[in-house]
Amino acid sequence: MIAASGAEKHWLRGYLLAEWRTLCAGSAIMAARAGVLLALPWPLKFIIDNVIYQRPLTPTLLNILPDPLTHRLALLDLLGLAMLGLGAFDALLVFIGNRLFLDVGQRVVFKVRSDLFAHVQRLSLDFHRRQRGGELMARLSGDVRQLQDFIAAIGIDLLPHALTILGMATVMLLIDWRYALIALSVAPVLFLMARFYANRLRKTLRLVRRQESTLSGLTQEILGGVQVVQAFARETHEDARFGKQASHSLAASLQANTVQAQFGPMMNFIIAAATGAIAWYGAASVIRGSLTPGELLVFLAYLRGIATPARQFAKTGRIFGRASVALERIGAYRAEQPSITEPPGAIAPTTCIGRVELSHVQFGYTPGQTILDDISFTLEPGRTVALVGATGSGKSTIASLIPRFYDVVAGRILLDDRPITQLPIHWLRRQIGLVLQEPLLFQASIWENIAYGLEGAGRSEAIAAARAVGVDDIIERLPGGFDAQVNERGLNLSGGQRQCVAIARAMLCRAPIVILDEPSSSLDAATEQRLMAALDRLAAQRSALVIAHRLATVMNADLILVLDQGRIVERGTHMDLLSANGHYATLWQASHDRDETPKLRLVSR
Numbered sequence: 132m133i134a135a136s137g138a139e140k141h142w143l144r145g146y147l148l149a150e151w152r153t154l155c156a157g158s159a160i161m162a163a164r165a166g167v168l169l170a171l172p173w174p175l176k177f178i179i180d181n182v183i184y185q186r187p188l189t190p191t192l193l194n195i196l197p198d199p200l201t202h203r204l205a206l207l208d209l210l211g212l213a214m215l216g217l218g219a220f221d222a223l224l225v226f227i228g229n230r231l232f233l234d235v236g237q238r239v240v241f242k243v244r245s246d247l248f249a250h251v252q253r254l255s256l257d258f259h260r261r262q263r264g265g266e267l268m269a270r271l272s273g274d275v276r277q278l279q280d281f282i283a284a285i286g287i288d289l290l291p292h293a294l295t296i297l298g299m300a301t302v303m304l305l306i307d308w309r310y311a312l313i314a315l316s317v318a319p320v321l322f323l324m325a326r327f328y329a330n331r332l333r334k335t336l337r338l339v340r341r342q343e344s345t346l347s348g349l350t351q352e353i354l355g356g357v358q359v360v361q362a363f364a365r366e367t368h369e370d371a372r373f374g375k376q377a378s379h380s381l382a383a384s385l386q387a388n389t390v391q392a393q394f395g396p397m398m399n400f401i402i403a404a405a406t407g408a409i410a411w412y413g414a415a416s417v418i419r420g421s422l423t424p425g426e427l428l429v430f431l432a433y434l435r436g437i438a439t440p441a442r443q444f445a446k447t448g449r450i451f452g453r454a455s456v457a458l459e460r461i462g463a464y465r466a467e468q469p470s471i472t473e474p475p476g477a478i479a480p481t482t483c484i485g486r487v488e489l490s491h492v493q494f495g496y497t498p499g500q501t502i503l504d505d506i507s508f509t510l511e512p513g514r515t516v517a518l519v520g521a522t523g524s525g526k527s528t529i530a531s532l533i534p535r536f537y538d539v540v541a542g543r544i545l546l547d548d549r550p551i552t553q554l555p556i557h558w559l560r561r562q563i564g565l566v567l568q569e570p571l572l573f574q575a576s577i578w579e580n581i582a583y584g585l586e587g588a589g590r591s592e593a594i595a596a597a598r599a600v601g602v603d604d605i606i607e608r609l610p611g612g613f614d615a616q617v618n619e620r621g622l623n624l625s626g627g628q629r630q631c632v633a634i635a636r637a638m639l640c641r642a643p644i645v646i647l648d649e650p651s652s653s654l655d656a657a658t659e660q661r662l663m664a665a666l667d668r669l670a671a672q673r674s675a676l677v678i679a680h681r682l683a684t685v686m687n688a689d690l691i692l693v694l695d696q697g698r699i700v701e702r703g704t705h706m707d708l709l710s711a712n713g714h715y716a717t718l719w720q721a722s723h724d725r726d727e728t729p730k731l732r733l734v735s736r
């Protein structure tokens with residue numbers, strides 16, 4: 132991966148340098164093409180001046196061309212062939228040159244996209260939580276594609292045209308410098324106009340892109356939550372929300388269109404006026420005899436050769452405008468660094484006993500915020516610590532600090548007496564089997580989703596893991612069993628089934644520590660019992676941190692921590708806490724009174 136450090140602006144350079152061979156070959160081809168374009172009007176000049184008007188050729192030319200005075204038709208044939216040859220050669224060069232630049236563009240896009248994906252994937256969770264859904268996607272696909280257009284525009288439009296313009300200007304100056312200066316005086320006007328418009332265009336296009344990515348984020352959000360939208364019959368409301376954003380986007384696009392639409396006709400008018408004036412002056416020169424008719428033709432052809440690309444600058448300007456926005460935005464992503472880092476040269480311990488100690492941990496998701504305050508406890512190897520408490524009390528947050536999804540603000544976390552910040556992050560995370568509160572599955576078969584827990588694990592290992600936690604028959608009852616396909620995010624499975632897969636996955640990874648964030652969704656009593664048994668099997672022989680919403684899950688824990696608003700308010704075993712007759716005892720009583728399956732009532736005091 133090409134290193135991204137600081138807010139670099141010229142990050143694309145590295146990718147282009149890697150393609151220097153193709154770029155040089157492409158440039159050479161395009162330079163040759165500029166030569167061909169330069170030569171293209173010349174056979175016509177000779178046809179008019181020498182074949183039609185039978186002007187004598189200079190002695191040098193007489194050595195290579197038939198004499199128009201004696202072999203008029205032979206000269207015409209030769210010039211006709213030359214025109215044909217130049218046309219064919221031009222087509223060939225365009226073909227090869229375009230291919231080279233398009234291929235470079237494609238390859239660069241491929242590399243930029245892979246690198247960006249790899250980079251973004253490794254950014255810490257706080258970055259991902261900050262992103263709006265559609266925006267990251269828009270950048271990974273849309274913005275990167277703009278780069279390809281950009282490279283193609285430079286190679287295919289800008290480079291040959293710039294060379295052609297330079298060459299044509301030189302030849303015109305050589306033919307008749309006074310006339311050439313008059314004719315070329317229009318060029319700076321065109322150039323300044325193009326620049327002025329390109330700047331205006333860039334500004335409006337930046338706005339367009341911003342509005343569009345907001346719109347795509349919104350679309351993703353609404354369609355992603357379509358069930359909620361439909362459940363609350365809020366389609367009309369969402370129509371309005373979408374329509375409002377879409378109209379912002381439309382307004383920005385219309386503004387950009389205005390700028391674009393002004394540009395073309397403006398350029399055309401200047402070019403037409405200039406061509407008229409130059410044709411008039413040129414014809415007068417021919418009458419005066421200071422210019423041959425053929426030379427006038429070359430002049431007018433060159434003028435067109437200059438005007439056409441100048442007009443094209445509108446298109447190129449648009450591409451450049453988009454590309455500069457894309458370059459900036461991708462650059463901003465590349466400059467993002469993971470906030471969770473390991474010290475250079477961190478060495479992975481050879482063994483892990485699985486003793487986790489939190490000492491005076493404080494944490495907030497944003498500066499100044501306190502989600503966890505003075506959390507201290509020790510998870511001894513092979514033991515089970517249970518976390519209970521009202522919703523939002525910070526249970527899942529504690530669980531996310533141990534694999535370092537976030538870093539503590541104060542205090543520290545030790546694994547086998549080593550601060551986790553000193554350990555290699557991958558090693559640390561491999562010591563932990565994690566079952567999230569809302570298990571996430573990928574689009575693959577069930578067994579592949581289980582095997583995800585351990586690199587290199589196959590179907591039989593996955594089935595063995597499911598059997599070990601005792602959820603194999605639940606999975607086998609699905610149509611297709613272990614080979615059943617899970618669709619995106621696992622939405623074709625029930626919550627309980629997803630949880631089973633997640634538990635088997637954590638079992639498979641053979642980590643000495645497991646963190647189980649029990650789902651807060653209600654399951655039927657039978658499934659719940661099954662899941663609890665599965666969790667018990669998973670937790671056996673390992674250090675387990677169990678976040679429980681059902682008190683029955685935690686009865687056998689070695690230590691129960693009762694959390695309230697980010698603080699541990701009670702700690703002890705089930706029996707200790709019952710006899711203490713405090714917070715836990717009240718919860719237990721309440722859950723017993725209401726339900727056969729003891730459930731923690733989710734009320735904050």
Ligand SMILES: Nc1ncnc2c1ncn2[C@@H]1O[C@H](COP(=O)(O)OP(=O)(O)OP(=O)(O)O)[C@@H](O)[C@H]1O
Pocket residue numbers: 260496497502520521522523524525526527528529568651
């Ligand atoms: N990514 C986040 N950014 C900002 N605040 C967050 C984030 N995740 C959680 N919080 C806040 O942190 C607090 C604790 O959340 P946490 O998810 O740890 O609760 P919990 O105890 O697991 O609740 P539950 O029982 O409902 O799962 C809540 O007030 C929540 O609003």
Ligand SMILES: [Mg+2]
Pocket residue numbers: 526527528568648
């Ligand atoms: Mg939670």
